[in-house]
Amino acid sequence: MAKQKNILPGFNLSLGYTLLYLSLIVLIPLSAAFIKTTELSFNEFWNVVTAPRVLASYQLTFGASLIAALINAAFGLLTAWVLVRYTFPGKKIIDALVDLPFALPTAVAGIALTAVYAGNGWIGSWLEPHGIKVAFTPLGVIIALTFIGLPFVVRTVQPVLEDLEAETEEAAASLGANRWQTFTKIIFPAIWPALLTGFALAFARAIGEYGSVIFIAGNVPFVSEITPLIIITKLEQYEYASATAVAVVMLVISFLLLFAINGLQWWFNRHANAAR
């Protein structure tokens, strides 16, 4: 098919423009990061990206992102289920509000969450007497990352749940399955690829997040300092090469995640189509 002459016009123009714009805005600037790191020898690079403070930031960033993504997988699935299957007053508004973390600027989310979960905040003042400190601790990081990842699982699982055919569940019921069996054996197998995709998206988003976290995290080195903040700190000290070294580590991980997600979606679509 590749050799086939195109009948519709505009292929060269549109593809050419796409590639040019993609190169100028994305590819060339991104390659700058990789080229910049070559200013460092491998040992220098290694020392920068494995410095104890940087390692501690990886641990926090990936650990908190993982926990946040897991929370979102559980509650996101539940939210999608409730929004698709049940009716209750205010459902349409709730459905629309799920996308708030996409729409709300991260800085606003950051200061709002801090205000709410700080020791004198609405929820913080209620948790503090119980010895639970949220703001300015790793727990705060998890809260912020849960907020910004919240829509992903809901929005990937929701359409799949909507498309499930009622007949298959009725068939399961008619064959004697109870509701829990129907869920675990019929519904869950159909939605878990979407759940996994949503989880991976939430995780990937959380790793790079900056704006909503820095206000609530407190940014104490070794305790509540995330990796993107390390990059900023190094930049402010004009340590461009070492800032870029840390950035390259994150970029590589992000790209791997992106490819994993694309692979997941490809696999998932293939399954969905084969089932038809």
Place this chain on the structure above:
Amino acid sequence: MSIEIRNIRKNFGSFSALNDVSLDVPSGELVALLGPSGCGKTTLLRIIAGLETPDSGSIHFYGEDATARQVREREVGFVFQHYALFRHMTVFENVAFGLRVRPKETRPSDAEIKRRVHELLELVQLDWLADRYPPQLSGGQRQRIALARALAVEPKVLLLDEPFGALDAKVRKELRRWLRRLHDELHITSIFVTHDQEEALEVADRVVVINKGQIEQVGSPQEVYDHPVSPFVYQFLGNVNQFQSHIHEGEAKIGDVGLKLDAHHDTQNSSALAFVRPHEIEIYKERHGDSAAFEADVHYINAIGPLVRLELKIANKVELIEAELTQARFRELGLTQGEHVFIYPRNVRVFLDGQHTGGYIQQI
């Protein structure tokens, strides 16, 4: 000749969609491209329209080479299988589209466009739907609007891709006749693609049977039905009983019954396929004359409608033979299920293995 198709080849990857196809379509005719799905008929239609480019070969319109001509310069009308109506435009705007996109110099005035569109909508008897949107129409209505839209640009050639494919049986029949009448009125050279032999035989002036990227036969509906030139055409057009047979010196042996042929006198020990149409079988309760007959039992009778369909089972054979009788003949015979009968094929056509043409008809 208004359209000449010369040695067209088209491959999709390793799949050969069209393999050296040549065809002449005379001016003013309504031609059907008939074949099973995947035979290349739609590809051929799209090549004629310019929507696909052939790997080699050429297309001539009225004697001029149009192979390199752009789609928009070919002056063809194309009716898509799923109509491809513009969803966001009213019926009126859909039909007017081809006139509105013309360059300023050749674009008709708004009043003229309005007049032409309404004329066309009246032609397809849907003027009252002008302000509706395509999703609000029934399948048959969409089909007719798609036709009106194609005719609006006054095409030299009208091409229709499975024009009735997406419609239910009743509407399909009505539209078929309507298309035939419309063609008789307008006399625009038209080619339509179909996989439905009944449709091709009923509507077209000429039928082009295509199989696996090659033309098997071209002829009037009568010709292709009565004188199929290959086993494929025999099987594809209408019901047929097929037998493995053995030809030796003018005789076709099917099982242990030997049928005399008027040809193949010089053929020695050759295997062949023999075809008999269900309505070309005579059935008797007793032996009748000296010609050879199959003995069989009546396996199943379906007497609904003007024709009675019988399934007959020859002793020691698994396949069933299908036969059709008129109601009158059926009553005359008074057949019942399980009855023993004698079968006389009135018309047997044999094709030697590895030989497409050169069949032969035996008259009893």
Place this chain on the structure above:
Amino acid sequence: MPLATTSQHSSYQNKVASSRATSEPVWIRWSLIGIVLLFLSLFLLVPLAAVFTEALRKGFDTYITALTDPDALSSIKLTLIAAAIAVPLNLVFGVAAAWAIAKFEFRGKSILITLIDLPFAVSPVIAGLIYVLIFGMQGWVGSTLIDHDLKVIFAIPGIVLATVFVTFPFVARELIPLMQAQGKDEEEAGLVLGASGWQILWRITLPNVKWGLLYGVILTNARAMGEFGAVSVVSGHIRGMTNTMPLHVEILYNEYNYAAAFAVASLLALLALVTLALKTFVEWQVARNASSHEKSFN
């Protein structure tokens, strides 16, 4: 991050909820609804309410003063400028990319789609960093820029570039699946009827994807106006000069001027709510169109 595509509210509960065999007991149903509402309240509603409460804590006058402060006004202006440049640029790109990808077959298409997604996978901080590496004082073209007295980093062009980067895929992401799903039939019909490429684009393709296009623009705009991390790296935080609204919020907040910080933040929160409302409206339109199609097909 790819947003989930326009969700269409199905009539699932109508089909299912009525049938006892495929629904849960009432107490389970309401418990699940309760858990979800509690979760969403803690994470969405309470913080949202907090923004407006904090903004108005010191009274309406303070609120208005904070918003009419010259620095605040100039940050609003800069935010609008950045969005006004980034949105059209990415809109044109999105249409071009979707046209090439949805209407043609070519090798490397899936790689191209993945590359378009790249900015979603990149941390905003890194998005800012890469432009500093190119246009900064020690960057690739830094000295050339200084020679010509041009400033990109710590100036408006840098802010615009970073904004373009982080909103790069939104329109393309919305349009590609939509245009792929619509196929090429209508475009081919237009071609046979004599339309030129531009006529097909303007009269057939774009009207058909108008809601998806609008959806993409809404998302692009929301992200463009709200971007913080990438812009923060390239802006230099010069008050009244290179501060966008989110950056202004940060400065005020770090100066412990909470009321003013939340006042500006409340504007951004309003923007978010308007975005959600528009988005819901578009989804509703799409669902309505889809159901009117379905009706006629049956």
